[in-house]
Amino acid sequence: MDIVYQLVNGLSGLPAQESRLARFFLENFSQVPESTMEELAARAGVSPATLHNFARSIGCHDINDFLGRVRHQQQDISGSPLPSPSGILGDAAWVEPGALQQLAAKAGVSSDILARFTHSTGKEDAGDILARIRSRLGDFSQQEARVAQTILDDVAFACSATIDQLASAAGVSPATITRFARASGCDDIRDLRMKLAQSSKPAPVGGLPQLWRNKLQDVTGSLGTQLGELSPAALQQAVTALQRASGVHIFSAGAADTPFASLLQYRLLTQSLPASLCLDPALMSITASMLRVGQALVIVAGTLPEPALMAAAYQARLNGATVIVIASTQSPLITKNDIVLPLTDSYYGTLLIIDLLCERIPFDKED
Known part of the structure; x- marks a missing residue:
């Protein structure tokens, strides 16, 4: 080859x-x-x-x-x-978008063809997405126009919102968000979020030390990658499972994951959703053996799981409990029937997932 x-x-x-x-x-x-x-x-x-x-x-x-x-x-x-x-x-490969417009005029091609060409070569002007949305407000359907206005009113929110959060804020269905993304010249909601993030005005970092600026860039990249891999549908599945569960239990894969498991328990408790935390391998086994249909088990596993945790998860599944796994897609913990919230970064990725998961719960309760 x-x-x-x-x-x-x-x-x-x-x-x-x-x-x-x-x-x-x-x-x-x-x-x-x-x-x-x-x-x-x-x-x-x-x-x-x-x-x-x-x-x-x-x-x-x-x-x-x-x-x-x-x-x-x-x-x-x-x-x-x-x-x-x-x-x-x-x-x-090196012509700038403005020059491409001139070349398109000379070649006698339409703006739609130019847009498809620049998209396929990766040279589209992502910073133009907001101007594109503003210029097309009159062309969108009534529902799509509501989405456009919601984005223009709070670009920072739109950059990080899940498809369900954006749909709820605009008062439309998730399917409308997908149609709006395509009508705006994006592949899907992830592509739209990426372009919005690129077009947003960056935070003033000129006065920060270089080390801090490098760190900010790393964190921003990690969060962007995590959002790109996270499925809104899986997140909604997890939220629904937690809301409907008669009992919620949280297991941690190891010492490095314990602070995140504790944070998740605290956030759920503050949302009036009782959750118990189990860190000891022996207690995990006992707890898993008592889980039943209608209960939920959340496993925070940014690190490699111990055999005791894998055995406990297996027992919980046998008993019919819903298992939600926060881990890398390569984790041996995951089975096809689990609700998987994939991690691309065991630190910032876990924090972001917990934040999105817990922010969604009170919003849905009000609905």
């Missing part, structure tokens, strides 16, 4: 996010073999699971197979220059 050829094909033949990953790998081809999967995921701004999916999309077994093929092809090339996106796409 010619891995470079596969990446080049991926620029136009894959979904938007994977197309951008193909561009990323082409631009950084020489550094790919020296990087770990975690380093690549962090630099590309995606989760390791997304890297695995991308590798399979271009014909590899997984990301490790992809990295091996890159190393092999580099040896075959023996110093020959690699094609870059600039060479493949010509001037389109």
